[in-house]
Amino acid sequence: MGHDGPPQHQVVANDLRRRLASGEWTAGEKLPSRARLALEYGVGPNVLQKAQERLIVEGLLKGRAGSGTYVAKPRERRRMMRSRHRERGAGSVFHADMAELGGTNTWEARSYARMPAPTDIARRLGIDPGDLCVQTTYLFLADSEPAQLSVSWEPMTITGETPIVLPVMGPLAGRGVVERMQSIGVDITTAVEVLRPSRPTQKQANLLGINPADLVLVIERTYLDVDGRAVETADITVPDSRWDVAYEFGIDPPQ
Known part of the structure; x- marks a missing residue:
């Protein structure tokens, strides 16, 4: 050659x-x-x-x-459900998906306190750029295989003086955002999600075990409390070759 x-x-x-x-x-x-x-x-x-x-x-x-x-045997394509009942339950949405599919799930996570909010994150959270947040990175594993990545940001003005300041430590370590926030009197009532097809960075591709040329779906999720205040935002990166992302809506009967 x-x-x-x-x-x-x-x-x-x-x-x-x-x-x-x-x-x-x-x-x-x-x-x-x-x-x-x-x-x-x-x-x-x-x-x-x-x-x-x-x-x-x-x-x-x-x-x-x-x-x-x-x-290698072809990887099974699975369905990831996004719905209201997933958000109401205790624990993570990913855990609920895997329980329904009959698979095992684990995750690796690390939190970083006092991280200045980048401009785009500050916009999503309704805070000023540079305001201090806790950033948490997650790698979710389905049946020991990389399934999705998530990078979460929470304003320290909300959690900074509470036992749940670090999602990976404390009395509710590893629990879902909804449950953790509820424990300090913050009731999350709304989740807003924006979906964007994208290509992974080299680091994301390495973590997910995919090619940098492969498609991923980035779910930009923001949680809002009862007053409409953003209390957490996250970018969830899902390999398009392995997961179908489906949304389930309740339909109210005609009046």
């Missing part, structure tokens, strides 16, 4: 992806050894390894320590 054009590992990854799509190797089948494929493509072992690692991140291949590289 020459050295002009795209990097060698990208060329190899593209061709392996084509061969997988054509059915040359089926789900669960072991690929030829890296040494054999490297010889076939005329590249070094490190180039072949980097190409396969790219496809492992994309979920097309799966490595088994001491055994080799196998064709």
Whole structure:
């Protein structure tokens, strides 16, 4: 292979992806050894390894320590419900989705206090840019596979002097925003969501195990209390290739 054009590992990854799509190797089948494929493509072992690692991140291949590289089974496409009854329940909306689907769910989260609100976040929260917030980042896992990301912002003027200031610590650590806010006398009555198709950043793609060229759906969610005050806003990033996002509405009968 020459050295002009795209990097060698990208060329190899593209061709392996084509061969997988054509059915040359089926789900669960072991690929030829890296040494054999490297010889076939005329590249070094490190180039072949980097190409396969790219496809492992994309979920097309799966490595088994001491055994080799196998064709991964297609990931199941699931439905993520957005509805009023999800928001009224205790715990997270994601937990409710997974309970209905019969799957397991976990998440990793980290909170950062005294973070100045960026301009767009300040606009959504109705505060001044630079006002202090708690930012919490989440990685949600469905059956041990990355499912969605979320970055949440809460004004410290609301939670700063309370036991729930850090969503990942305190008496209600890991509970949903609605339940946490209710514990300090803040009743959330409305959730406003704006949906935007997008492409992930490289960091988001790495965390979700997808290609940076893949589509994601970004759900810009803002919670409002009974007085219409924004008390939390979040960007929820969902891989389009794995999830259908569905909305459920109650219909009032005609009067």
